[in-house]
Amino acid sequence: MHELVIMENILQIAVDFAQRNRAKEIHRIDLAVGTFSGIVPQYAESFFRMVAKGTIAENAVLQFDIAPAQFQCTECGTKTTFTSAADIIICKNCGSDRVRLLSGREFRVQSMEILEHTEGGSDSG
Amino acid sequence: MDNNIRVIEIKKSIYEDNDREAACLRERLREEKTFLLNLMSSPGSGKTSLIVRTIERLGAKRRIGVMEADIDSAVDAETVAAAGAKAVQLHTGGMCHLDAGMTGEGLAALGTAGLDLVILENVGNLVCPAEFDTGAFKNVMILSVPEGDDKPLKYPLMFSTVDCMIINKTDVLPYFDFDMEAAEKHAKALNPDIAIFAVSAKTGEGIEAWCDWLDREVTEWNG
Numbered sequence: 173m174h175e176l177v178i179m180e181n182i183l184q185i186a187v188d189f190a191q192r193n194r195a196k197e198i199h200r201i202d203l204a205v206g207t208f209s210g211i212v213p214q215y216a217e218s219f220f221r222m223v224a225k226g227t228i229a230e231n232a233v234l235q236f237d238i239a240p241a242q243f244q245c246t247e248c249g250t251k252t253t254f255t256s257a258a259d260i261i262i263c264k265n266c267g268s269d270r271v272r273l274l275s276g277r278e279f280r281v282q283s284m285e286i287l288e289h290t291e292g293g294s295d296s297g
Numbered sequence: 298m299d300n301n302i303r304v305i306e307i308k309k310s311i312y313e314d315n316d317r318e319a320a321c322l323r324e325r326l327r328e329e330k331t332f333l334l335n336l337m338s339s340p341g342s343g344k345t346s347l348i349v350r351t352i353e354r355l356g357a358k359r360r361i362g363v364m365e366a367d368i369d370s371a372v373d374a375e376t377v378a379a380a381g382a383k384a385v386q387l388h389t390g391g392m393c394h395l396d397a398g399m400t401g402e403g404l405a406a407l408g409t410a411g412l413d414l415v416i417l418e419n420v421g422n423l424v425c426p427a428e429f430d431t432g433a434f435k436n437v438m439i440l441s442v443p444e445g446d447d448k449p450l451k452y453p454l455m456f457s458t459v460d461c462m463i464i465n466k467t468d469v470l471p472y473f474d475f476d477m478e479a480a481e482k483h484a485k486a487l488n489p490d491i492a493i494f495a496v497s498a499k500t501g502e503g504i505e506a507w508c509d510w511l512d513r514e515v516t517e518w519n520g
Contacts, residue, residue: 174394281308
């Protein structure tokens, strides 16, 4: 629902780093999205297109890398990994549903591909 | 002029700036000995009524402030002020949640000097508020009986991030197919440490246990 705000954050992070690296254009932004982050890539993508219009990220491709979620059972301690938020979340060892989320909520800008701008000069060949 | 394609590492969380701001806010509130409670729920689940009951019960002992983040109207702030707490209405301009920056602005408008407890009534929504740290020390949500006992299954993030769930409107239990045990089981499956209180803000049933819990938390925070 607030993908718009989140996409503004991503754009800001991407443009900040791009400027520091004297980028002319951002080709691709790699995002790490936890299975339980609550982010829907297709909505995120459409909001990004809106906010990025007219910026150096306008044509950037968004690459969503979905990170699995890990839960730990509070009864037997076993860690179970899930790759879908629609899965039934129970411990794979003892079947208990009293499990604690360890990871899977993250949403990070991992890296990006930029077109670098190098000033022509006597040393540019 | 040369053009060169390069991949740069960033590894920065989308929530990093907000999380940092929230941590600063929490630190400042700890020094000021003001406990901040973030109260979340769907619209119409009884946040304002619960706040009024809480003020009635704890108001003599604690100096309470309330920040109302309803999208429009000043009705909620007026209701709360009438119950005897210091209140401000935050106008979020249609935002679906509050973040640490907006909470900080609200606290400045409220003026926290001398307040033991500030209750932030977040925007009525079970999705977005769960994703942003407001700087609160405890996060509490209300699930009201008419909403149904299956809500934890539909909004897992909200139920897994809060410290406490209040099941409100127990006075209408006879009229709804709400299974109290199922609601608790679903919530505990997502969040084994969650504290759960069943209350009726209308009749006052269960308010004492909730307020005792809150009062203990405030004491622990304020030292």
